[in-house]
Amino acid sequence: MNREKKATDFSSPVFLLLLLLLWQLGAMKLSAAYILPTPLQILQRSWELREVLLTVHLPATMKVTLIGLAISLVLGVSLALLMDLSPFWHRTLYPLVVASQTIPTTTIAPLFVLWFGYGIWSKVTVSVLFTFFPIAITLCDGLRSARTEMLELLITYGATPFELYTKVKLPCALPYFFSAVKMAVPMSIIGAAIGEWLGAQSGLGYFSRRMMTQLDGAGVFAPVILLSLVAMASVGLVSLVEKRMVRWRGES
């Protein structure tokens, strides 16, 4: 595993640099910054816009993201527990939850603006819809991954149903939970940005759209870059917590 990691450490940034170089040259040749700004122009514009981006729009987006993520976690974990506890609810809900994944949330998102207005809640709804289902499904699968033999062994020791959860099911589901969160964090940021893009008074998605109307190509990209950076940093943070908490992952 280590060797593989070393190889990617070199190849991936080099490849990224090459792509950026290609972009830079292509955009310079095209010379139409309002459609395709060069990476350097984007960097420069980001620097110019740093104050309004970091103090107004980033906090607005993060607020939506965090609220959305919190709601998704509570809902997702509850639904996963419900489906694991009751075969009836598993039979009833699981197919629906999976089917709901096929709904293109983005296309119905404008409705939320109509329902919840331009305030924070229409964005939170989009963000929750993006992340709630993957969390519920992944966690439910995690709880079900607990080996029957392990559960039975604890039953022979006289364990209560609650102890079966705390000692077998939850530890088995913990790696799944972190996978779900790592998936959900960037998705909730994307969800928030899409929500803002459709209608808002602040936020990085809103800002990007405003720059679009002003034909400021680099200004469109600046908040997008910031969003990616924040998403990457958040996933990194979750991975760090995961490393501390999960001592075991996968088979055996």
Next chain:
Amino acid sequence: MKALEFREVSCRYPGQRENLVEKLSFSIEPGSFHCIIGASGCGKSTLFRMICGLLTPVSGTILRDGAPLSEIERACGYMPQRDMLFPWRTVGENLALPLEVGSALPKAERNARIEEALADVGLAGLADRMPEELSGGMRQRAAFARTMLTGSSLLLLDEPFSALDALTRVSMQEWLLEQWLRHRMTILFITHDVEEALFLSTSVLAVGSTPICSLTEIPVPLPDRRRRSDLVRPELTRLKEGLMGMLRGQVPA
């Protein structure tokens, strides 16, 4: 008083129509070591599942130390086929499992008993290792120590050595015999290895047919403290041949 007694016990798995065990009666004495032997899939493990309460008989009674199984609430010393050490717990934390559920033992006392149990199976000082760091034989010994910590005087060992390589298996058999001689618990040991059964048990309980309606008790003419070389005695060779013939008769060709 018998350590374990079956009285006309019948059972089947939910959703099945035919009984897997049919009016089975047998009993075992405290402090004895019995191997239950039978062809694969004949329902040996089902007997264990009933004794430790994972499966309820449709009729008949099972008594442990004279009391019906349904009336006693006690941990049972069941060791499943695979070691089932929880991979996210250290060896010591794994041994703590039977002490954590049900009765809440103070932590200091718990740790003392875990250290003692580990030392007893020759794994002293390995409490902080993860199970994956141990060899197959060591894992089985850790699982055995965990089973001992249930405090049950009756141990149900379900083919515990079947996944080990031949050499480890032989030394684990000798080790288990040593443990039994030292602690004198009642052991029921499932196996399909005739040689293993003869080497370990006071008497072999052979499953004659499916559904299981009787267990044929075959005493092993050896002292409790025995050596592997005893197995080549002519009477044991004959016994082994006889058992093999019986088991092969059950396997549909």
